[in-house]
Amino acid sequence: MGPAAVATLLVQGMFLGGLYALAGYGFSISLGIIREINVAHGDLMILAAYISLVVLSTWRVFPLLSLLLTVPAMFTVGWLLQRLLLNRALRRGPSHVVVVTFALGIAIENLLLILFSYNNRTLATGYLLQGISLGAVQLPLVMAVDFAASVVVLAALQLIMGHTMLGRAMRAVPANEPAARIIGIRPERIYPLAMGLAMAVNAVAGVLLGSTFVFYPSVGPDYMLIAFGTVILGGLGSLLGTFIGGLVMGEVFVLSGYMFGATYQMMATLIVIFVIMVLSPRGILRGEIF
Amino acid sequence: MLLALKSVEAGYGDLRVLRDVSMDVGEGELVALIGPNGAGKSTLFKVICGVIKPDSGRIYFMGRDITGLPPERICRMGIALVPEGRGLFPNLSVRDNLELGLYGIPRAPVKERLDFVYSIFPVLRERSRQRAGSLSGGEQQMLAVGRALMGAPRLLILDEPSSGLAPIVVDRLYESVRKLTDRMSIIIGEQNIKRPTSIAHRWYVIENGRIVMEGSAKRPAKDLQTAYFGVGTD
Numbered sequence: 001m002g003p004a005a006v007a008t009l010l011v012q013g014m015f016l017g018g019l020y021a022l023a024g025y026g027f028s029i030s031l032g033i034i035r036e037i038n039v040a041h042g043d044l045m046i047l048a049a050y051i052s053l054v055v056l057s058t059w060r061v062f063p064l065l066s067l068l069l070t071v072p073a074m075f076t077v078g079w080l081l082q083r084l085l086l087n088r089a090l091r092r093g094p095s096h097v098v099v100v101t102f103a104l105g106i107a108i109e110n111l112l113l114i115l116f117s118y119n120n121r122t123l124a125t126g127y128l129l130q131g132i133s134l135g136a137v138q139l140p141l142v143m144a145v146d147f148a149a150s151v152v153v154l155a156a157l158q159l160i161m162g163h164t165m166l167g168r169a170m171r172a173v174p175a176n177e178p179a180a181r182i183i184g185i186r187p188e189r190i191y192p193l194a195m196g197l198a199m200a201v202n203a204v205a206g207v208l209l210g211s212t213f214v215f216y217p218s219v220g221p222d223y224m225l226i227a228f229g230t231v232i233l234g235g236l237g238s239l240l241g242t243f244i245g246g247l248v249m250g251e252v253f254v255l256s257g258y259m260f261g262a263t264y265q266m267m268a269t270l271i272v273i274f275v276i277m278v279l280s281p282r283g284i285l286r287g288e289i290f
Numbered sequence: 291m292l293l294a295l296k297s298v299e300a301g302y303g304d305l306r307v308l309r310d311v312s313m314d315v316g317e318g319e320l321v322a323l324i325g326p327n328g329a330g331k332s333t334l335f336k337v338i339c340g341v342i343k344p345d346s347g348r349i350y351f352m353g354r355d356i357t358g359l360p361p362e363r364i365c366r367m368g369i370a371l372v373p374e375g376r377g378l379f380p381n382l383s384v385r386d387n388l389e390l391g392l393y394g395i396p397r398a399p400v401k402e403r404l405d406f407v408y409s410i411f412p413v414l415r416e417r418s419r420q421r422a423g424s425l426s427g428g429e430q431q432m433l434a435v436g437r438a439l440m441g442a443p444r445l446l447i448l449d450e451p452s453s454g455l456a457p458i459v460v461d462r463l464y465e466s467v468r469k470l471t472d473r474m475s476i477i478i479g480e481q482n483i484k485r486p487t488s489i490a491h492r493w494y495v496i497e498n499g500r501i502v503m504e505g506s507a508k509r510p511a512k513d514l515q516t517a518y519f520g521v522g523t524d
Binding site for chain 2: 162165168169171172175176178179180181182183184185186
C-alpha cells in the first residue's frame with residue numbers, strides 16, 4: 001500500500017470525522033446545556049434530510065441552498081419540542097426525557113415511512129459527487145464540503161457560546177442553576193433556545209448526510225449512536241471535544257473498514273470508544289460544561 | 291424608603307420559615323441583618339429578589355409593590371443579590387461571570403461597568419480571562435460582589451459575604467463595601483455581630499424567622515451582644 005493510498009484513507013477519515021462531529025454538535029448542546037438525552041436526535045436529523053428532499057423536489061436548486069429553509073424549520077421544531085414537550089418531561093426527571101424522545105423517534109420514523117416509503121433516497125447531485133484532487137488524494141467534493149461545514153459550524157457555535165449574552169446564559173445554567181435564577185436567567189426559557197440551536201445545527205448535519213450517503217426512514221438511530229459517540233469521546237460539554245471525538249471516530253471507521261472490512265467498522269469504532277472511556281472517563285478533553 | 295417589607299410570611303411547602311417579617315431600608319443606608327444559621331436570612335433575601343414567592347405580606351421597592359414579580363423583573367428594577375456561597379459559574383471566565391451581571395439589561399454600557407468594577411476590585415482585571423473556579427476564596431467573593439455591581443443596582447444584598455474567608459480578607463471586603471454606600475443602599479446578612487454592626491447604620495436581629503430586635507448605630511453593639519448571646523462575648 002503506497003503513501004498515496006494511506007494519505008487518501010487518512011484524509012477520508014478526517015472528512016468523515018468532520019461529518020460525524022456535525023452530527024454530534026446538536027447532541028452535545030442538548031446533553032451539555034439542557035442535561036437531557038435526546039434519543040430522537042438521529043431521527044430528527046433524518047427528518048431534516050427529508051424536509052430538504054421536499055424542498056429540492058419543489059424548487060430544483062443546489063442541495064445546500066435548501067438549508068435556507070431547513071435550518072429555520074428545524075430551529076422551530078427544536079424550540080417547540082422543548083417548550084411544549086421536553087420541558088415538562090424534564091421537570092419529572094431526566095429519565096422521562098429518554099422515554100418521551102424514544103417514543104418521538106418511533107413516531108418520526110413511522111411518519112417518514114408513511115410519507116416517503118422505505119426506499120433509499122439521496123440529496124446528492126452529480127456536481128457534489130464529482131471527485132476532487134488534493135495532491136495525491138482523490139475524494140468526492142461533497143466530503144470536503146462536509147468537513148468545511150463542520151469547521152464553520154464549530155466556529156459559529158463557539159462564537160455564540162463565548163461572545164453572546166445568550167451563549168453565556170446557556171453555559172451558566174448547567175454550571176449553577178440556582179445562581180442563574182438569582183441573576184434573572186430562566187432556565188425554562190433558555191432550554192427551548194438551546195434545543196432550537198441544536199436542531200438548527202442538526203439540520204445542517206441532516207442535509208449533508210443526505211448529500212453524502214443514502215438515507216431511509218429507519219437510519220436515524222445509527223446516527224444517534226455516532227452522535228453519542230462523538231460527544232462522550234470528546235468530553236461532555238466541549239464542542240471542540242465533539243469535533244475531535246468526531247475525527248477519532250471517522251479515522252477509526254475508515255481505517256478499520258479498510259483493514260477488517262465493512263462488517264466490523266462499527267464494532268471497531270465502539271471498541272475504541274470503550275477503551276478511551278476506560279482510560280479517560282470524562283473524554284479526550286476531560287470536558288466540563290462548555 | 292427604598293425597600294419596605296410589610297408582614298412577610300414565606301416558607302417551603304408546609305414549612306413556615308419567615309413569620310411576620312417587617313423591615314425597611316432607606317436610600318444610601320447600610321443595614322445589617324444578624325441571625326444564626328437557619329434563622330431565615332437567605333430565605334428573606336430570596337423573597338426580596340422574587341426567587342421565592344411570599345405566602346402573605348407585601349414588598350415595596352421605590353414605592354412600587356414588587357410582591358410576586360419574577361426575579362428578572364426585580365433584577366432589572368435594581369436589586370442585586372450576592373447569594374450565600376457566592377453563586378458563581380466556576381467553569382466560566384471571570385469576565386463572563388461579570389458580564390452575566392448585565393443579563394436581561396439591554397444596551398448596557400458594558401465597558402464602563404467593567405471599568406467601574408475593576409476600579410473597586412483591581413485583581414479582577416488581572417484575572418479576567420481566568421476561570422472563576424480557579425480564584426481564591428476572597429477573589430471569588432469579590433467577583434460575586436462585582437457581578438452584582440455590573441447592573442448598577444439601587445440595592446445590593448450580601449448574604450454572608452464573610453463565610454469561609456480569612457479575617458484580613460473580610461476586613462478588606464468590608465472596606466470595599468462601606469465605600470459603596472454613597473452609590474447604593476446595602477443589606478448585609480451575617481451570623482456574627484461585631485463586624486457588620488460596626489459599619490451598619492441600622493441593624494435587625496432575626497431568629498426563627500422573626501425579627502426579634504432592631505437598632506441603630508447609636509445603640510452599641512455590646513448591648514446587642516448581651517441580648518443576643520445572654521453574655522457579653524463575641
